Amino acid sequence: MLTRRKFIQTIGGAVTLTAAPMLLESCATGLATYRGKFDGKMITIPHSEAAALAAPNGVMLVRAPNFPIAIALRRLEGKGLIALSTVCTHKGCEVRLLPDALECPCHGSAYALDGAVVEGPATQPLQRFAVTENSEAIIIQVKA
Numbered sequence: 001m002l003t004r005r006k007f008i009q010t011i012g013g014a015v016t017l018t019a020a021p022m023l024l025e026s027c028a029t030g031l032a033t034y035r036g037k038f039d040g041k042m043i044t045i046p047h048s049e050a051a052a053l054a055a056p057n058g059v060m061l062v063r064a065p066n067f068p069i070a071i072a073l074r075r076l077e078g079k080g081l082i083a084l085s086t087v088c089t090h091k092g093c094e095v096r097l098l099p100d101a102l103e104c105p106c107h108g109s110a111y112a113l114d115g116a117v118v119e120g121p122a123t124q125p126l127q128r129f130a131v132t133e134n135s136e137a138i139i140i141q142v143k144a
């Protein structure tokens with residue numbers, strides 16, 4: 001027999017499981033994320049979707065559903081935009097974006113804001129993508 005308590009526990013668990021991925025993602029990153037489209041050569045981000053980059057050192061994630069990795073897009077104070085792969089060069093975990101670095105949760109590698117390794121075990125810098133902007137959008141070139 002299904003008691004009221006059992007019913008609420010079951011429904012509560014189902015709701016929790018359904019909502020968990022969205023909550024985990026937003027809690028895990030806390031970053032503005034653009035889910036644009038990769039057209040085979042580039043990802044174009046309208047400025048209207050990139051408010052997080054308006055401030056110096058502003059940062060956002062770019063996750064195109066048809067592109068296999070997330071890209072960290074950041075406006076470096078006095079140096080313009082930089083687009084870096086979030087794939088750690090050690091063993092491929094996704095790095096976390098911190099205000100002053102990128103950090104790998106798997107084995108502790110750390111990268112400077114320009115992608116250079118500042119702490120191993122990684123030895124290679126993060127992959128860097130060419131990025132340009134015009135009056136309408138920011139364009140990340142992901143294929144040569």
Ligand code: FES
Nearest residue numbers: 088090091104107
């Ligand atoms: S996968 Fe990043 S430090 Fe090992």
